Amino acid sequence: MKLSHLAETLIGSEIVKLGGEIREKIKQGTPIYNFTVGDFDPSIFPIPRELEDAIVDAYRNHFTNYPAADGNLDLRESIARFIKERQGLDYAPGEILVSGGGRPLIYAAYRAICDKGEKVIYPVPSWNNNHYTHFVEGEHTVIETVASDNFMPTARHLKPHLKNASLIALCSPQNPTGTTFRRAELEAICDMVLEENASRKENEKKLYLLYDQMYWHLTYGDIRHFDPVSLRPAMRDYTLFIDAISKVFAATGVRVGWSMGPEPVLKKMRSILTHVGAWAPMAEQKAVAKFLYQTEAIDAFLSNFKHEILERLNGIYRGFIQLKEENLPVDAIAPEAAIYLTIKVDATGKKTTEGKMLASQTDVTAYLLNEAGLAVVPFHAFGADKKSPWYRLSVGTCKKEEIGMMIEKLGSALKKLS
Numbered sequence: 001m002k003l004s005h006l007a008e009t010l011i012g013s014e015i016v017k018l019g020g021e022i023r024e025k026i027k028q029g030t031p032i033y034n035f036t037v038g039d040f041d042p043s044i045f046p047i048p049r050e051l052e053d054a055i056v057d058a059y060r061n062h063f064t065n066y067p068a069a070d071g072n073l074d075l076r077e078s079i080a081r082f083i084k085e086r087q088g089l090d091y092a093p094g095e096i097l098v099s100g101g102g103r104p105l106i107y108a109a110y111r112a113i114c115d116k117g118e119k120v121i122y123p124v125p126s127w128n129n130n131h132y133t134h135f136v137e138g139e140h141t142v143i144e145t146v147a148s149d150n151f152m153p154t155a156r157h158l159k160p161h162l163k164n165a166s167l168i169a170l171c172s173p174q175n176p177t178g179t180t181f182r183r184a185e186l187e188a189i190c191d192m193v194l195e196e197n198a199s200r201k202e203n204e205k206k207l208y209l210l211y212d213q214m215y216w217h218l219t220y221g222d223i224r225h226f227d228p229v230s231l232r233p234a235m236r237d238y239t240l241f242i243d244a245i246s247k248v249f250a251a252t253g254v255r256v257g258w259s260m261g262p263e264p265v266l267k268k269m270r271s272i273l274t275h276v277g278a279w280a281p282m283a284e285q286k287a288v289a290k291f292l293y294q295t296e297a298i299d300a301f302l303s304n305f306k307h308e309i310l311e312r313l314n315g316i317y318r319g320f321i322q323l324k325e326e327n328l329p330v331d332a333i334a335p336e337a338a339i340y341l342t343i344k345v346d347a348t349g350k351k352t353t354e355g356k357m358l359a360s361q362t363d364v365t366a367y368l369l370n371e372a373g374l375a376v377v378p379f380h381a382f383g384a385d386k387k388s389p390w391y392r393l394s395v396g397t398c399k400k401e402e403i404g405m406m407i408e409k410l411g412s413a414l415k416k417l418s
Contacts, residue, residue: 010134014381022375033406034375034397038127038175038339041397045250045308048301050294054287055254063283070270071098071258071280075289079258082292083243087216089229091260097270098285102214102244102257103128104278108269109240109259110136110167113208119165123153125382125392127175127212141165142383147390150179150333151342155188162196166205171212172226173219173337176382176392178313180219180337183226190232197238208265209239215338217248217302220310223336237262245288247339250305250396256280256288312395312403313341319407328414339396343376346389350417358417361387372413374406 002008018036026032046052070076076093083089099105110132114120120138122129123145133140141161145151152174162168170189172181181189190209197206209228216225228235244257257280259266273279280288291297313335320332320343331344347364351357352371358364361378368374376391384390 006135011131015377018375018377018381021369025369030373032369032373032375033402033409035393035395036375036377037397038394039252039396040250040339042250044399045305045396047249047251047254048291048297050297051245051249051251051254051287051291054290055284058283058286061286063286065282067098067279067282067285069274069279070266071096072282072285072289075256075285076258078289078292083260085295087225087227087230089227089241089260095260095263095266097259097261097266097273098280099257099259099273100255100278100280101246101252102212102242104273104276105242105257105259105269106132106210106212107135108272108276109208109210109242109265110138111272112265112268114138114166118167119161120167120169121158121161121165122169122383123151123157125151125176125379125384125388125390126169126171127382129169130383132169138166144385147333147344150336151177151390152179152181152185153189154185155192158189159192162192162207165196165207167208167210168193169210169212171214173213173215175212175215175338176340176377176379177333177342178336178338178340178392179333179342180223181226183224183231186226186228187231190228190235193228193238194232194234206238209235210242211239212242214242214244215247216243218306218309218339219337220306220313220335225337240265249301254284254288256284309339309395310335312398312400313339315400315403316341316343316393316395316398316407319403319410323407323411323414326411328411329417330410330414339394341393341395343391343393344389345391345414347414347417348387348389353416361389364389365391367413368410371416372406372410374410374413 076096114136116137119141120133121141123143143153143157228239240261245251317332320330323330329346333342365378376393379388379390380386
């Protein structure tokens with residue numbers, strides 16, 4: 001059967017494919033340390049009780065009809081206050097668009113800004129920008145990041161590609177790496193965008209920056225989150241924020257996200273989503289509107305939540321550094337933010353005890369799963385080179401008592417290689 005060009009050429013999710021393999025192994029009784037999903041186990045990380053109660057109350061009060069197309073006004077007012085209080089950004093309700101999580105907003109932003117054949121700039125590894133660019137039939141302008149920059153794009157790498165580009169898609173804290181922009185680097189990128197837009201004619205399309213800050217509350221130690229508009233107020237006309245309750249409150253399934261940005265662009269995004277019907281449910285909107293005013297409850301939740309995530313990230317990081325000190329082919333980047341640890345397993349070219357050569361990184365990934373029971377997502381699933389030995393490890397479903405066992409089993413598996 002012949003279908004649309006989009007359907008015929010869309011690449012399936014590597015993460016979903018890997019997830020299917022893992023579920024099959026678990027079904028067969030194989031013990032797996034599953035660090036693949038960018039999600040939370042609710043038995044380990046439940047949503048805040050106050051939010052849960054508010055959702056139940058909203059359904060009992062029969063908030064089950066259609067919400068407003070751009071999000072209920074009470075929710076957008078609540079978001080405006082929350083963002084002003086927490087991040088210092090001043091956006092009016094008319095500059096906020098609500099949807100069922102961040103994904104529909106990212107899709108709508110691509111659709112509202114990019115025409116077929118126009119240049120879209122995005123770094124790799126990064127989450128789903130290659131697929132969204134494919135949706136709009138854009139010209140993929142891929143910036144391959146490196147470990148020495150903590151896999152974050154730099155101004156010097158972006159600068160040669162700005163001419164005639166329509167969109168730059170950035171994320172900080174970054175999925176999949178769990179790393180962040182430093183202030184000076186993001187300032188340099190903003191200055192380049194402003195300079196590029198100043199050079200364009202009045203009737204020429206401007207260069208927009210899509211800034212996904214889904215994990216911005218989850219930074220650790222001395223790491224601070226920076227955003228384009230706080231650093232360069234003139235970026236307000238060109239920046240579209242993507243944000244949600246999904247990660248900050250372990251509420252991935254509650255599906256309430258929002259975008260902040262120039263009102264003319266948000267109106268076009270709203271029109272697109274009106275036809276898609278990707279609204280956040282009415283009851284959840286009512287609950288989140290109420291919950292975001294509960295400052296003490298939010299502070300208490302975040303304090304414990306961040307502590308528990310960082311404890312897991314640090315435990316696994318220390319384990320990898322210990323294996324590295326034993327001269328095993330691994331490495332890791334110290335945790336900065338989000339729920340992700342960037343790890344390296346550079347075992348291509350080594351042989352198993354059965355004499356089988358690990359000829360590719362795909363072979364290494366399979367060996368980790370089959371021999372060590374370790375399931376992690378290779379960076380090539382996020383657009384990086386297939387030879388990359390780096391992986392995303394997510395701790396959202398991690399039980400602390402399993403960390404030591406996982407590190408020991410990984411070490412044993414790697415010591416068998418020659």
